[in-house]
Amino acid sequence: MTALFRLQRDADLTTRNTFGVAARAPWLLEVNDTGSLAEALELDQLHGLPLLMLGGGSNLLFAGDAPGAVVALRAAGIDLVEDHGERVRVRATAGAGWHELVMWSLAQGLCGLENLALIPGSVGAAPIQNIGA
Ligand SMILES: Cc1cc2nc3c(=O)[nH]c(=O)nc-3n(C[C@H](O)[C@H](O)[C@H](O)COP(=O)(O)OP(=O)(O)OC[C@H]3O[C@@H](n4cnc5c(N)ncnc54)[C@H](O)[C@@H]3O)c2cc1C
Numbered sequence: 001m002t003a004l005f006r007l008q009r010d011a012d013l014t015t016r017n018t019f020g021v022a023a024r025a026p027w028l029l030e031v032n033d034t035g036s037l038a039e040a041l042e043l044d045q046l047h048g049l050p051l052l053m054l055g056g057g058s059n060l061l062f063a064g065d066a067p068g069a070v071v072a073l074r075a076a077g078i079d080l081v082e083d084h085g086e087r088v089r090v091r092a093t094a095g096a097g098w099h100e101l102v103m104w105s106l107a108q109g110l111c112g113l114e115n116l117a118l119i120p121g122s123v124g125a126a127p128i129q130n131i132g133a
Pocket of ligand 1: 122124130132
């Protein structure tokens with residue numbers, strides 16, 4: 001069974017950014033279940049530390065080690081939650097891949113995201129990065 005979250009000390013971030021820059025984080029929190037995020041952030045080891053959210057690492061250039069804790073949201077779920085005929089509401093968790101979301105929407109016969117295909121990164125980073133294609 002996959003743990004809801006995992007806290008790792010002195011973590012290597014080299015494979016977690018697409019430039020492959022060698023950097024480390026004093027703590028790396030990997031959250032596999034979005035519902036446990038609040039509980040995970042209550043851990044004593046993280047108290048008072050600056051947090052850096054990490055997605056696919058495709059738009060981050062580490063200029064040194066991370067000063068605090070790096071938080072990676074791993075849960076990757078995509079669901080159709082409302083269908084109003086011409087409009088639908090889709091819920092995708094932060095850890096889902098952006099391109100996977102686009103491909104999923106097309107497989108469902110939904111249009112609107114197709115011009116945003118092949119953009120690297122995660123759903124969680126999308127509103128921060130303001131993906132526009
Ligand atoms: C080859 C290439 C082509 C691209 N083409 C396009 C394009 O055509 N159009 C376009 O709009 N963009 C484009 N981009 C940029 C793209 O939008 C970003 O690279 C992508 O959104 C970053 O996602 P990520 O998960 O890798 O984020 P990361 O690189 O991991 O993080 C980027 C930022 O988002 C924050 N962040 C990450 N996840 C979360 C989260 N869950 N919650 C809060 N903050 C978070 C991080 O702290 C950081 O500040 C391109 C990038 C590349 C490398």
